[in-house]
Amino acid sequence: MAGSGRRPEHRGPPELFYDEAEARKYTQNSRMVEIQSQMSERAVELLGLPEDRACLLLDVGCGSGLSGDYISEEGHYWIGMDISPAMLDVALEREVEGDLLLADVGHGIPFRPGMFDGCISLAPSLQDKPPKFCMLEAACDSCFPMLVLLCCISAVQWLCNADKKSHSPPKRLYRFFSTLYTALARGSRAVLQLYPESSEQLELITAQAMRAGFTGGMVVDYPNSAKAKKFFLCLFVGTSGTLPKGLGTECASEELHQAKFTNERTRFRNAKGKSVKKSRDWILEKKERRRRQGKEVRADTKYTGRKRRPRF
Numbered sequence: 001m002a003g004s005g006r007r008p009e010h011r012g013p014p015e016l017f018y019d020e021a022e023a024r025k026y027t028q029n030s031r032m033v034e035i036q037s038q039m040s041e042r043a044v045e046l047l048g049l050p051e052d053r054a055c056l057l058l059d060v061g062c063g064s065g066l067s068g069d070y071i072s073e074e075g076h077y078w079i080g081m082d083i084s085p086a087m088l089d090v091a092l093e094r095e096v097e098g099d100l101l102l103a104d105v106g107h108g109i110p111f112r113p114g115m116f117d118g119c120i121s122l123a124p125s126l127q128d129k130p131p132k133f134c135m136l137e138a139a140c141d142s143c144f145p146m147l148v149l150l151c152c153i154s155a156v157q158w159l160c161n162a163d164k165k166s167h168s169p170p171k172r173l174y175r176f177f178s179t180l181y182t183a184l185a186r187g188s189r190a191v192l193q194l195y196p197e198s199s200e201q202l203e204l205i206t207a208q209a210m211r212a213g214f215t216g217g218m219v220v221d222y223p224n225s226a227k228a229k230k231f232f233l234c235l236f237v238g239t240s241g242t243l244p245k246g247l248g249t250e251c252a253s254e255e256l257h258q259a260k261f262t263n264e265r266t267r268f269r270n271a272k273g274k275s276v277k278k279s280r281d282w283i284l285e286k287k288e289r290r291r292r293q294g295k296e297v298r299a300d301t302k303y304t305g306r307k308r309r310p311r312f
Contacts, residue, residue: 020086023089025065026064026087032066033066042124046244047189053157054075057077059079059121060105061257062082063082063087064090065091065199067122075124081102081103082101104165109179114182117188118188120192123190137243156173156192168271170206175228177214181212186239187237187238189235190214190216191233193233195231206218214236216233217233219244220246232246248292248293271275281305282305283304287304
């Protein structure tokens, strides 16, 4: 199953895809743990939580509890929900600090109205593909001073597939978003990380979210990078807020809105108007493209692009 080139949501229901072998991969791979921590930090940043008080986060699609580790480090409390028993078993073995529930979001989020102050969603992957698509079924009716719903991106995209005859993707998506909207407090945010399979799938997800009452839009990190690009559906409850800026977009926006003045001469270009390959201009342009993609690039110096003398 792991060797298949198909996306996880096309291989079967999430509770079957995330078996014991698949669940072990998430804690045995140090790179996966690092990526999960980075994405958790980014999601909480987009959520804009208050700094003067601790929050209770609900992690939907919590898996083995890696994102919960970051939440605990930040001084917040969390409850994890996942449709895969194998993933929850790994979380129990790791003795995570949060509470765990077996759940399916296609049945809605049956919490009392206004119970949560935010919603985020995570699903990092070593292959830059969505690895986790988990859902919510059960609910907890505990009362806390401040709650934040942490929802897995993959849960949304699992809902776009009909694993049973009774499943209707539009209805399940609307059920998820409408109950989520009810459970969130006015003025709060929902941040769902997405790996859109197609423009049609993205339109289906956003249409049901807007139909449920949400406002907002997409935030894209590193839009010029094929590997580092990340999509976040940032939704607002009640009053519309200003969409956060995506990472790696500063360079692109400056080039679009500001004219560049330089005293450097224009060097030779080929017939298509591009710099000659291996020339200094060609090297500088390539380094600038990699900077816009969020990659580490050495600083430009007077030696950049200088040809070496031939050896004796």
